[in-house]
Amino acid sequence: MKNKIFLYLFVFAALIALYQFVSTNNLQKDMNGDIERLENENQSLKDSIQNAQLKILDMQYFSLENNDDALAYYDHLELQNPARYIADKLLETNERSGDNPLIPYEGMNSDFKINKIKVLNHKWLLADFSDGKFWGDLIIQYELKDNLSVDFTLLDHLLYTRSN
Template sequence: MKSRIVFYLLIFVSLICLYLFVSNGKMANVKDERIAKLETQIEKLQDSVQNTQLKVMEMQYFSLENNDDALAYYDHLELKDPARYIADKLLETNESKGDNPLVPYEGMENDFKINKIKVLNHKWILTDFSDGKYWGELLIKYELKDDLGVDFTLLDHLLYTRSQ
């Protein structure tokens, strides 16, 4: 009787070991597949990040922050961020009552105010203006003086018409 109990225990233990061996093998295969999928996703994400970085670099090509030659014009001034300073000065023109004085149109719904600003280099700014319903763009020439005053001159303008 003792030998039968030992025999059945041995069979039971060997069945448990066989089950664990098979299930661990399947689990390892599933994890290997999951790892392979994650590796392909990582490769795709790295490609996507690289493409995004290239697009950002391309978009920043025309910006004062990335133009060392244009920034050299402001070396004698102690400005940490000349583009931000110039943009702030341009936004100050919005503070006047009524339309922004640089916008050559009268606001139809509200007053035309400058919204977005892109300082292209040491001479030009591209801006977007709107009254809430109508919008347009301005090309502005500017001059940053030694006393940190800024003169703005409108070079060209565009008002988008709504097609209905």
């Protein structure tokens, strides 16, 4: 009788050990699968970040802030951010009542005003304008003078037409 109890205890202990081994092995496989999945997701996110950074660099290619040759024209003026200064001066033309004087169209819904500005280099900028319903684009040549005044000259313009 004593031998059978030891035999049953031994078999029971062996079954518990086998269960623990199989359970731990399955847990290890699941964890390894999770680790591989997370590593793949991590690599995918790194690739997405790299693609986003390349797109940002591509979008910033035509930008005064990233053009050292164009910025050299303003070294003697000691402006912290020439592009922002020029954009602010252009936005000041919106403060007049009526349409912006640089926009060669009369507002149909209200007055045409400049909304967005992209300073390309030390001579040109792109601007977007709208009256709330209609919109268009401008190519403007500018000259920043030593006394920090800015002259703007409209080079070309485009008004988008709506097709309904």
